[in-house]
Amino acid sequence: MKIYVDKIPESGLELNEKIEPGLLSLDEHAVVNFIKPIDVKANVTKTGADIFVDVLLESLVEYTCAKCLSKFEDIFRKKFSIVREVRPAEILELDDEIRQEIILDYPVKILCKAECRGLCPNCGQNLNIGECDCGHNGPIENRPLC
Ligand SMILES: [Zn+2]
Ligand SMILES: [Zn+2]
Known part of the structure; x- marks a missing residue:
């Protein structure tokens, strides 16, 4: 997801994008498998040289239970915020942040039930x-x- 700093109006900006999970190179974690594109909603506001981005990620994930190896689906949902100081006309690329946030949220141990x-x-x-x-x-x- 790209944000063009000089295109953010005074009233803020709402961006919607679908990211193919393959593009984020999440594949090495085979126990967590995104089976739908990741829905990215971003609310962007700018105050002076600071940019505030509220991000909501949503998708559907197939997990593999660490104990019985059965597969099950669950909704993936995560909210986070990014604050950055920007230069005028800068283009922010958020895919790296999104990737980091997704990996941070991976469960340590995946079980189909406790x-x-x-x-x-x-x-x-x-x-x-x-x-x-x-x-x-x-x-x-x-x-x-x-
Ligand atoms: Zn047996
Ligand atoms: Zn299990």
């Missing part, structure tokens, strides 16, 4: 769906090593 039981390490059965028959029953944490 009590996810994960996969049986022996047979790979998803224990959220049901117990397996391989004899390694119970949550992974409580299971003796064999």
Whole structure:
């Protein structure tokens, strides 16, 4: 998203843009997968040499559970503000900021639900769906090593 400083009217400016997630090089985090373009809404105001940008990001994300590897979708929504001192006629490029803010918001550990039981390490059965028959029953944490 580009902001042309000399095109910001006194009353402020509202910008709407869709960014293809591929353009932000977020792909290295395969556990967080944007499945819709990122909706970027920005409210831009200028006071003297300072520019204020209120940004709202919205998209849909597919996560992969760290324990059971199942995939689930969730809405991604983030608000943040940028304050910058600018020169007249400067062109601000915000894609880097947007990328940083998205990565900052990645969950440390992605779970489909807090009590996810994960996969049986022996047979790979998803224990959220049901117990397996391989004899390694119970949550992974409580299971003796064999
Ligand atoms: Zn899970
Ligand atoms: Zn099993």
